[in-house]
Amino acid sequence: MVTMYYEKDVNRAALEGKTIAVIGYGSQGHSQAQNLRDSGFNVIIGLRKGGSWNQAEEDGFTVYSVAEATAQADVVQILLPDELQRKVYEEEIEPNLKDGAALFFSHGFNIHYGQIQPPANVDVVMVAPKGPGHLVRRVYVEGFGVPGLIAIEQNATGKAMEIGLAYASGVGATRAGVIETTFREETETDLFGEQAVLCGGTSELVKAGFETLVEAGYKPEIAYFECLHELKLIVDLMYEGGLDYMRYSISDTAEYGDYSSGNRIINDDTKVEMKKILGEIQDGTFARNFILENQSGRAGFTARRRLEKEHQLETVGKQLREMMAWIKK
Numbered sequence: 001m002v003t004m005y006y007e008k009d010v011n012r013a014a015l016e017g018k019t020i021a022v023i024g025y026g027s028q029g030h031s032q033a034q035n036l037r038d039s040g041f042n043v044i045i046g047l048r049k050g051g052s053w054n055q056a057e058e059d060g061f062t063v064y065s066v067a068e069a070t071a072q073a074d075v076v077q078i079l080l081p082d083e084l085q086r087k088v089y090e091e092e093i094e095p096n097l098k099d100g101a102a103l104f105f106s107h108g109f110n111i112h113y114g115q116i117q118p119p120a121n122v123d124v125v126m127v128a129p130k131g132p133g134h135l136v137r138r139v140y141v142e143g144f145g146v147p148g149l150i151a152i153e154q155n156a157t158g159k160a161m162e163i164g165l166a167y168a169s170g171v172g173a174t175r176a177g178v179i180e181t182t183f184r185e186e187t188e189t190d191l192f193g194e195q196a197v198l199c200g201g202t203s204e205l206v207k208a209g210f211e212t213l214v215e216a217g218y219k220p221e222i223a224y225f226e227c228l229h230e231l232k233l234i235v236d237l238m239y240e241g242g243l244d245y246m247r248y249s250i251s252d253t254a255e256y257g258d259y260s261s262g263n264r265i266i267n268d269d270t271k272v273e274m275k276k277i278l279g280e281i282q283d284g285t286f287a288r289n290f291i292l293e294n295q296s297g298r299a300g301f302t303a304r305r306r307l308e309k310e311h312q313l314e315t316v317g318k319q320l321r322e323m324m325a326w327i328k329k
């Protein structure tokens with residue numbers, strides 16, 4: 001049985017009186033920093049000048065360079081884009097790490113694929129919220145939490161788990177449940193999930209459905225509502241009660257169609273491809289490609305990003321969402 005941690009397992013004292021430097025103030029950085037502060041912990045931010053530095057100050061944080069923040073911190077949480085972590089770590093974090101400090105991550109990419117090799121005198125811990133940063137904040141403010149994962153790679157102080165659980169409580173994760181894992185398991189499952197199901201798989205499914213309807217002459221606005229907007233409402237039901245509750249709420253017609261057509265779309269061939277994708281994550285092919293793409297200036301990535309933004313699904317959706325004031329960014 002998996003080990004799950006909740007509020008009752010947390011010793012807040014492990015972090016009390018300590019300084020947590022959150023490095024980066026983007027999606028995860030702003031949410032984890034604000035949640036930790038609202039949970040009563042002492043948080044400073046490490047950044048470069050410009051960009052989100054001003055936002056962090058506007059939000060009431062004291063902001064330092066990455067080097068200065070690291071030098072002051074007992075816990076250093078690296079919430080920079082994965083592709084930039086190695087350079088910033090080597091130039092600004094490692095030379096300034098206090099003896100016995102704890103180095104935190106929210107994704108295991110750089111440790112698992114050997115991009116960052118921390119010294120032996122620090123704890124190396126992962127607390128990974130299983131949700132997008134903006135929801136990590138929103139759900140916390142509502143009084144709940146996004147579930148999380150915890151992993152200990154290095155336990156130099158003997159207190160890595162205690163500190164990690166106090167941190168997980170600070171971001172709200174122990175309200176929902178925190179599962180103990182390893183850097184390897186988190187990295188490989190997270191990459192697989194975002195590529196095959198949550199981001200890659202879902203985006204392509206939505207676009208293919210939208211294109212099929214529009215190419216057959218149906219109105220793009222109806223195709224948008226059918227294939228993208230309503231997806232959230234269906235996923236909300238799955239989130240609340242699994243596939244069974246979703247199927248309880250939809251009509252019998254929809255449920256019959258779910259069984260008769262779903263596995264014509266996602267079939268054995270899809271699973272063969274999923275297994276290939278998982279293999280490329282496990283053997284390091286994906287990581288190598290991602291690192292090389294970044295080292296060579298991201299031409300392919302940038303071109304694809306532009307094309308995706310120009311898709312009719314996106315332009316129609318933008319217009320429709322302007323009429324739905326309750327849908328906030």
Ligand SMILES: NC(=O)C1=CN([C@@H]2O[C@H](COP(=O)(O)OP(=O)(O)OC[C@H]3O[C@@H](n4cnc5c(N)ncnc54)[C@H](OP(=O)(O)O)[C@@H]3O)[C@@H](O)[C@H]2O)C=CC1
Pocket residue numbers: 023024025026027028029046047048049050051052053066078079080081082084088106107128129131132133134
């Ligand atoms: N996004 C998510 O919801 C999730 C992310 N994660 C993990 O969390 C980590 C952070 O990801 P995410 O929040 O998406 O990252 P973001 O892309 O949102 O982080 C951007 C932040 O990093 C700062 N930054 C970039 N370069 C530098 C630099 N050279 N020096 C100092 N600061 C810099 C940016 O500052 P500036 O404004 O100056 O550019 C900005 O504050 C990753 O490991 C990711 O895998 C894990 C779970 C979910």
Ligand SMILES: CC[C@](O)(C(C)=O)C(=O)O
Pocket residue numbers: 129130131132133190193194198199
């Ligand atoms: C699903 C994408 C994610 O893994 C996340 C929000 O959990 C990420 O890397 O952003």
Ligand SMILES: [Mg+2]
Pocket residue numbers: 130131190194
């Ligand atoms: Mg994830």
Ligand SMILES: [Mg+2]
Pocket residue numbers: 107190191194
């Ligand atoms: Mg991820």
